[in-house]
Amino acid sequence: MEEKFGQDNVTPTDNTPDSGDEVKKDFQGLLGSIKKFLSELLDIRTNTDQDATKEAIIADIPFKGHTSWILICSIFIASIGLNANSTAVVIGAMLISPLMGPILGIGMSVGINDIDTLKRSLKNFGVMVVLSVLTAFLFFKFFPLRDESSELLARTAPDIRDVLIAFFGGLALVIARAKKGTIASVIFGVAIATALMPPLCTVGFGLAIGNLDYASGAMYLFTINTIFIALATFLVIKLLRFPMVRYVNSKRRRLIARLASVLAIAVMIPAGITFWNALQESLFRKQANIFIDENVAPYQFSGQGRFLEDFTDLEYNNGENSVIELVFMGNEAIPDNIIATWRTQLEDNPRLKDTDLQIIQGGQSEEINQLKYINELYETQKNQLSNKDEKIAFLEGELSRLSKSAVGQIPFKEISMEAKTNYENLARLGYSYLIATNFEKTDTIPIFEITWKKEAKRNETVKDGQKLLEWLKLRLNNNKIQVKEVVAD
Structure with missing residues (x-):
């Protein structure tokens, strides 16, 4: 009996799935799922109560009434x-302010062409601003303590961070307002972040002390x-x-729509310019620090030179000078070739090519150099005098006396020339x-009196x-040195 051995032949049918089509369908399904997830995650229209928000x-x-008194308080x-430099008190004021x-x-x-509401x-808004500035002006004008605290000065020079805080704070606020069941914590947080109240107080402060630079900056x-x-x-x-908002008069409706559009553009243009200028200043400071x-900073001195990085001053003037x-x-x-x-x-550097590099350098006084020489002389002779304890003690006493004398002496002529240059x-x-005592010890305090030119700006x-x-x-x-400002005659 003869048997045949062979391979089983399977005839493919038209229903065999294609792997490429399956991958494509799976990928499209994944994209659809991601799109649906993001839509549900970020969509704010479905949970918005337009009537309640409006x-x-x-x-x-x-x-008026209660609101005006709350604003004044x-x-x-x-x-x-701001006067006491207390951040906590400033935050409390921002929370109760009705300016928003x-x-x-x-x-x-x-946004809705409502001219009456506008x-x-x-x-x-105008009444609130005037009342706020007037209240702050009267406070700082007649309050005896008017120190320029860091909280006040921080509101005189806005930058790009203030722009971003205001924009995203406004977004968070109106989105919270639009949600069914307003999120109160967001409203309080935005009131703190956007800080509408402190700048108006600083405007009043600047007007009270006659510093228009502070007032205009705030x-x-x-x-x-x-x-x-x-x-x-x-x-x-x-x-x-x-x-x-719909108006019965079609002509009036078109006019209102045009006015609203013009106002929206008028707001966006200065906002865009402000953002651009703030961005350019931020980029300038970043490149300057780099x-x-x-x-x-990496420059190595061969002697006793030192770069005072904390004293670096960056001044941006819209890309020029x-x-x-x-x-x-x-x-x-610093050698001239290094400065060059x-x-x-x-x-x-494209962002720094029109920048003026100013180098301020100060030398050591003659007394300090003499002290250095005495120290070196003592160290070189110390070994030869090792068996003469009395002479060593005497030299150490003299060195201590000369050290105190050198530290106490002020090279006023050199100091004044360097100060005038800088x-x-x-x-x-x-x-x-100034010889002062707390009745336990007496101390001698060096006092420098400075008088600025009358035309100098106060912030400078x-x-x-x-x-x-x-x-x-x-x-x-000498950490005991104090500076006293004297008003010019």
Whole structure:
């Protein structure tokens, strides 16, 4: 019997699945799932109560009675907190401030073409600003303590971070307002983050002391916050497709729509310019710090020179005539070829090519050099005098006396020349000793009296005065030195 052995032949059918099609279908399904997940995660339209949101924003616009007194109280609290340099008190003032209502009203009314609400919002906003500045002005004008605290000075020079805080704070606020069941914690957080109240207090402070630079800088910061909060409100209202206000008169409807569009564009243009300028300044400072870290800081002195990085001053002037000021101490000057190389490196950087590099250098006094010589002489002779204890004790006593004498003596002529070179607004420099006691010990305190030129700006003299004090302490190696400002006759 003959048997055949062979392979089983299986005929493929048309129903055999293709692996490529399966992968494609799986991938499309994955994309669909991700899209659905993100849609559910980020979609805010489904849980928005448009009517309640509109009513809540409109209800916060009016400014009279209780609201006006709350604003006055919050201004006083913020002014006291800024004067006392207390962050906690300033935060408390921002929490009770009602300034946010009219700003949201402006953004919403532009978004839905509601001219009546826009008029009410602008009117109440103007009254709030005037009342806030007037209250702060009166407080700082008649309050006996008017120190320029760090909390006050922080509100005079806005940068790109303030722009971003205002914009995203406004977004968070209007989104929280639009949600069914408003999230109160978000509203409180935005009130703190956007900080509308402290800049207005600083405006009043600047007007009270006659410093228009402080007042204008703080008002600029407040304007930035206002514009970007209103802009964020406008964008969210458009995104959520709030219904437009309809007017019976078609001609009036078209006019209102055009006015709203023009106002929206008018707000966006300065907002865009502000953001761009703040961004450019931020990039300038970043590149300047990179330049200093990579080129200046690594420079090695052969003697006793030192780079004072904390004294570095960066001044941005819209891309033209910006300044990088570097301060060095010690008896070794930076060679001219090194300074020329640094300037060439600045020219090669697109963001720093028009920047002026200023080098401030200070030398050591003759007394310190003499002290160094005495120390070296003593160290060289010490071995030869090892068997003469009395002479060693005598020399040590003399060295201690000379050390105190060298430290105590002030090379006033050299100090005054260097100070005049480094601080162009300095009109007069005086020096004296103050002998003081706490009835347990008596101490001698060096006092430097400084007088600034009358035309000098106050914010510059404040900064220069602090830098001068730190420079004198380091230059003379004496932490007891004090600086007293004298008003010019």
